[in-house]
Amino acid sequence: MTVAEASGDLRDLLDLEPIEVNLFRANFVFGDPYALYGGQVAAQALRAAALTIDDGRLPHSLHGYFLRPGNASSPTVYQVFRDRDGRTFSARRVVALQRGEVIFSMSASFQNAEGGFEDQEVAMPAVPAPEQCRPYPIPRLFSYEGRQVPQPYGEVDWPTRFWARCELAFDDPVLDACALTYLSDISTGLARFNTAEFASSSSLDHAVWFHRPARAADWLLNDMVPHSVSAGRGWYTGSMFDSSGRLVASFAQEALFRKRRNGPR
Amino acid sequence: MTVAEASGDLRDLLDLEPIEVNLFRANFVFGDPYALYGGQVAAQALRAAALTIDDGRLPHSLHGYFLRPGNASSPTVYQVFRDRDGRTFSARRVVALQRGEVIFSMSASFQNAEGGFEDQEVAMPAVPAPEQCRPYPIPRLFSYEGRQVPQPYGEVDWPTRFWARCELAFDDPVLDACALTYLSDISTGLARFNTAEFASSSSLDHAVWFHRPARAADWLLNDMVPHSVSAGRGWYTGSMFDSSGRLVASFAQEALFRKRRNGPR
Numbered sequence: 001m002t003v004a005e006a007s008g009d010l011r012d013l014l015d016l017e018p019i020e021v022n023l024f025r026a027n028f029v030f031g032d033p034y035a036l037y038g039g040q041v042a043a044q045a046l047r048a049a050a051l052t053i054d055d056g057r058l059p060h061s062l063h064g065y066f067l068r069p070g071n072a073s074s075p076t077v078y079q080v081f082r083d084r085d086g087r088t089f090s091a092r093r094v095v096a097l098q099r100g101e102v103i104f105s106m107s108a109s110f111q112n113a114e115g116g117f118e119d120q121e122v123a124m125p126a127v128p129a130p131e132q133c134r135p136y137p138i139p140r141l142f143s144y145e146g147r148q149v150p151q152p153y154g155e156v157d158w159p160t161r162f163w164a165r166c167e168l169a170f171d172d173p174v175l176d177a178c179a180l181t182y183l184s185d186i187s188t189g190l191a192r193f194n195t196a197e198f199a200s201s202s203s204l205d206h207a208v209w210f211h212r213p214a215r216a217a218d219w220l221l222n223d224m225v226p227h228s229v230s231a232g233r234g235w236y237t238g239s240m241f242d243s244s245g246r247l248v249a250s251f252a253q254e255a256l257f258r259k260r261r262n263g264p265r
Numbered sequence: 266m267t268v269a270e271a272s273g274d275l276r277d278l279l280d281l282e283p284i285e286v287n288l289f290r291a292n293f294v295f296g297d298p299y300a301l302y303g304g305q306v307a308a309q310a311l312r313a314a315a316l317t318i319d320d321g322r323l324p325h326s327l328h329g330y331f332l333r334p335g336n337a338s339s340p341t342v343y344q345v346f347r348d349r350d351g352r353t354f355s356a357r358r359v360v361a362l363q364r365g366e367v368i369f370s371m372s373a374s375f376q377n378a379e380g381g382f383e384d385q386e387v388a389m390p391a392v393p394a395p396e397q398c399r400p401y402p403i404p405r406l407f408s409y410e411g412r413q414v415p416q417p418y419g420e421v422d423w424p425t426r427f428w429a430r431c432e433l434a435f436d437d438p439v440l441d442a443c444a445l446t447y448l449s450d451i452s453t454g455l456a457r458f459n460t461a462e463f464a465s466s467s468s469l470d471h472a473v474w475f476h477r478p479a480r481a482a483d484w485l486l487n488d489m490v491p492h493s494v495s496a497g498r499g500w501y502t503g504s505m506f507d508s509s510g511r512l513v514a515s516f517a518q519e520a521l522f523r524k525r526r527n528g529p530r
Contacts, residue, residue: 060498061470061519063328065372067349067356083370084332089469091332093370105348105358107330107370109469114497116523117463121491198382204354204374205326207472209500209519211493226386228476228512232379233325235474235515237502247493250500252517254326254474258381 010143011168013040014047014178022080024048029073036070036103037140038203039185041096043178045106048078049092050174057090057110059177063207064106074098088112124241125152130163130219141186143167143179147219153226156191157199160224166216179216180240184208184251189224189236197259200234204254214240214248229257275408276433278305279312279443287345289313294338301335301368302405303468304450306361308443310371313343314357315439322355322375324442328472329371339363353377389506390417395428395484406451408432408444412484418491421456422464425489431481444481445505449473449516454489454501462524465499469519479505479513494522 008028016024026044042064050059070076076096083091089111096104127133127149136146136159147163166179190200214220221241228235234257240249273293281289291309307329315324335341341361348356354376361369392398392414401411401424412428431444455465479485486506493500499522505514 060496063330063372063470063472065328065348065356065374068351083330083367086333091330091370102348105356105372107328107372109330111496111498116497117458117460117494119458119494121457121493192386193382193384195382205328207328207517209517211498211500212495227515228386229382229384230477231325231376232381233376233476235476237517250492252472252474252502 009168010166010179010182013142014043014175016044016047016051016078019077022052022082024051024078026076026078029075032073034072036072037185038066038206039182041070041076041104042106042185042206043182044076045078045094045096045104046108046181047174047178048080049094049108052080052082052092053090053110057112058173059108059210060111061207061209062106062108062181064104065205066104066203068101068103070098070103088114120247122239122247124221124245125161125223127161127221129243133163136162138164138186141183144183153192157194158187158191160187160189160191162222163219164222165219169215169217173213176214176216177210180210180214180249181208183222184238184249185253187222187224188255189226189238190229190234190255190257192226193229193234193257198257199260201256201258204233204256206251206253208249208251210249212246212248214242219243220248232256232258274433275431275444275447278407279308279440281309281312281316281343284342287317287347289316289343291341291343294340297338299337301337302450303331303471304447306335306341306369307371307450307471308447309341310343310359310361310369311373311446312439312443313345314359314373317345317347317357318355318375322377323438324373324475325376326472326474327371327373327446329369330470331369331468333366333368335363335368353379385512387504387512389486389510390426390488392426392486394508398428401427403429403451406448409448418457422459423452423456425452425454425456425491427487428484429487430484434480434482438478441479441481442475445475445479445514446473448487449503449514450518452487452489453520454491454503455494455499455520455522457491458494458499458522463522464525466521466523469498469521471516471518473514473516475514477511477513479507484508485513497521497523
C-alpha cells in the first residue's frame with residue numbers, strides 16, 4: 001500500500017490503484033484531516049467508472065449525492081457496479097468508501113462517439129479574453145490557474161464567473177472529463193444569496209453533462225447561475241464555455257444554505 | 266396478484282403493492298405493450314422510496330437514469346436501498362425492475378421540514394393567467410389538465426411552456442411530489458431544435474429538485490429551456506412556478522437527439 005502526503009498535481013490526484021476487478025483506491029492524501037473536496041471525490045469516482053469501460057466510450061453525464069463528509073487525510077476506495085453495457089451506451093454506478101461507509105454515491109453514463117445534428121441555444125456571456133484579465137488564484141485546486149472577469153452579481157464571497165484552465169495537458173479525453181468534474185464543484189452560484197447571517201455551505205448533490213469534447217488545458221469560462229434558496233437549501237446551475245463560445249459542459253448542484261458558523265464558504 | 270388494465274387515475278397509478286420490506290410492485294398496466302412513460306416510472310420510484318421513510322421527511326431531489334425501455338403492459342417492481350438515514354436527511358436508491366432487468370435506476374434525498382433564509386433569483390415568464398388561456402390537452406397524462414400560453418420558440422412540435430394542474434387533490438405532500446415528477450417528463454425543451462431530419466426522442470436521465478412545498482392541484486407554469494444538442498444528445502432544463510411566481514421545482518434532462526424514425530416525439 002502506497003499512501004503519500006498530498007504533493008504532486010492533478011494527474012497524481014486522478015491516479016487510482018487497482019485493488020480488484022471493479023475496485024480502486026485513491027492514495028492521494030493530505031497531512032491534515034480536512035473535509036474532502038467534493039470535486040475531488042466526483043472526479044475520482046468518474047475515473048474509477050471509466051477504468052471499467054474498455055471500448056473507448058466516453059462519459060457524457062454523471063449524477064452524484066454526497067452522503068457523508070470525507071476525510072482528506074485518508075485514502076478513498078471506489079467500488080464500481082456495471083449497471084449496463086448496451087449497444088451505444090454504458091451505465092456505471094460508483095460508491096466512494098471511507099471507514100466502511102459510503103461518503104459519495106454516483107451514477108455515470110458513457111457513449112460511443114457519435115455525430116449528428118449540432119446546435120446551441122445558450123450564448124457565452126460577453127467577457128474579456130483570458131489574456132486581458134487579471135489572475136484569479138482559485139483556492140484549493142491543484143494544477144489550475146484562473147482569470148478574473150466582471151461579476152454579474154457584484155461583489156460576492158465567491159466569484160460566480162471566471163476563466164480557468166488546467167496546467168496539465170492530458171492525452172486521454174477521460175482525464176479531461178475528470179479534470180472538468182474536479183473544477184466544476186469549486187465555486188458556488190449561491191454566493192449571490194449570502195447574507196451576514198446565512199450562507200451556502202456543503203454540497204448535497206452534483207450533476208455534470210459533457211456536451212462536447214473539451215480539453216481541460218484550454219481556457220474555459222465558468223459561469224454559475226443562482227436560482228433559488230429555501231428550506232435550508234440552495235440550487236444553482238453552471239456552464240463551461242470554451243473561448244470560441246461552445247458550450248462544453250453544464251452542471252447543477254444543490255447545497256446547504258444555513259446560518260453561518262465558520263464564515264462564508 | 267392483482268393486475269388490472271389501465272383504468273383509473275393518477276392516484277391508482279401511484280398506488281404500490283407492498284411485496285416485502287423495501288420491495289413494491291406497481292400493478293397499473295396498459296392493455297398494449299407501449300414503451301413505458303418515463304415520468305410514470307420516476308414517480309412510482311419516488312413513491313417507493315418515500316414508503317421506506319417513516320418520520321415525515323419529504324423528498325427534495327431525485328436523479329435517475331433510464332437504462333432500458335419499459336413495457337407498459339407489465340407490472341414494474343421497485344426495490345429500495347436505504348443508503349443513509351442521517352440527522353436531517355435520508356438517502357434512498359431505487360431500481361425499477363421488469364423481466365429481471367433494471368429499467369430505471371434512481372437516487373433520491375429526503376429532508377426534515379426546515380425554515381431559514383428564502384430568496385429566488387429566477388422570475389416567472391410573463392404569461393396570461395390560466396383562466397384566460399385555451400385548454401391544452403396534455404397528451405398521455407392521467408388526471409392532468411393544461412392551458413396553452415404563447416410559445417417562446419414559436420411553433421414547435423411540443424409546447425415548451427404551458428400551465429398544468431392535477432385534477433386530484435392529495436392530502437399527502439409525498440403524492441404531490443410524485444405528481445410533479447409524473448408531469449415533469451411529459452414535454453421536452455428540445456423541440457426548438459427539431460428539424461425535418463432530426464428530433465428529440467427517448468429520455469436518458471432525469472433530475473428534479475423540489476424547492477418549495479407545492480400542491481399538484483394548483484395551476485403550475487411549466488417552462489422548458491433548451492440549451493444544447495450535440496453528438497446525438499440534447500439537454501434542457503425546466504422550471505415549475507405556482508401562479509404567484511414562486512419557483513416550486515426545477516428539473517434537468519438529457520435525451521437522445523437523432524435522425525427521425527417515427528416522426529417527432
